[in-house]
Amino acid sequence: MFAIAPTDLDWFDRLKTGPVPRLVNFWTPTPWNVRRLTVNDRFYFLLKHPIRKVGGYGNFDSYVEMPAEDAWEKFGIGNGLDSKEDLIAKVRNFTARRSLATLSGNPRIGCILLREAVFLNDDEFVAPDNVGHLFPRQVVKLKYFNDVDLLAPALGASILAKTPFTLIAGTGTKKQVSRKDRKGQAVFRQVILRNYGHRCCITGSTQEELLEAAHIQPYVDSRSDHPQNGLCMRADIHRLFDSGLITIDSSLQLQVSPKLKDVEYVKMKGQPVTVPALIEVRPSAKALEYHHDQVFRPKVNA
Template identity: 30%
Template structure:
């Protein structure tokens, strides 16, 4: 979709984060903030998020397509993204959060952190770094938004296009559209596994769709149509389920009917001589996302009933 203008956000990061991730092949990254009090709302999915190093390195050094923003416990961020958080271990990440918060590190604390999740990140070699000191006030320490309908925003869009052309991305990827088209436009991002997990968790209000369970460590983002069978990392191909129900769903002992009601196979009783708890949930209507486009895809649900469910 071509637009008159789109937003661009430039976030400030440290050289260690950039160098750690630029040395790896990653399809998504978590550009996290140590504070977890305010939600990021500067971009919509598909707009550009760029990385700028801390002063005195006043350069934009890469970026990605904005996919999703959330505030989550650091444990969930690590489970979803691992070293795509820009750290080698959860303990290292906790240490960085504590340092930025200027407080003693506590390895038992499940810090809440802000997550700006980016798809198809790109990391430029030094000869492509974009100097930005003349467009950046020294007082800006977190980030700044731009609009491609204005001179500075259009300059950034054109500079990114030029550099993506110099360091080509895969021709079939959404990011290639940024390099291909001259006019600023929204590009539909292709979600990665970690983004899928966090986006599904948020979409269902952090509650199991069947039971209403709210204990995050036992909630999973389940694919309706298995990823290995052609399912995508799309929120509409996901359900937030308690871990035990997720396992039964993947193995076909439970499913969801066309009216979004929970269905339990007789095979559960036959195979395990048990399952009373799950049969008590039979017929339970799922709690669905508020956004209609995030609700379970009818074709994906049909696929699960026909291809996985043990009728």
């Protein structure tokens, strides 16, 4: 089963600016008593008028109800707002417009909790009707579907590698491509973080807001978004990796450029790198070799 729900544009845009927390709260201004979804069912975000397209999704974790203040304490910016005051004001505004209940200073809300949420770029949105999942405009809450999920392939909702990663011709330039201009980056991040257990492969950090998906062979096009061409790295480690100040050798140990002087990083030299247990998603040896030979800066004066 999967579900599609009309989604507030402000909530979507706030979370899209990321980093996306591991647990996102798709809150409802009054309790919806969601009972039909089970863990890992896909939950799609249908952006409200005037867009009316699916712009992202998450995997269902659980449904609970609680006062808005408690939701802020538990989920913070995972509520899609910047402060407790903003959350309560937004809930009260929804309630007042619909005269759903007596206004409260701390209203009780429904919390549809989602893991591994993905927020796509505008040109990646898909209208559900275009893939055969009809969603009438009269639906104001979520709609359940028992059909085969045709939104997933249309959105690129999973990166399944049928063949091992191979190096992509055309690299070796210094041209940088903005992440906002790369299709599939939100999906790539969640796939890589999941493969690595939401843990930096170098430092072991699990702070979700700091974790990023690094391309081993620098990004060329969508073929670069292969699970074997990705590493889960803390943001600062990712910057060093992209800058050629650290690399990973064939023994899966960290190597540090002599150009890197900060003791905190220098002492990591020779440290073993943690990789997934599943062989199919471990980093490509060819990609690591490319990074070591073409990106890493091993000489002091080079």
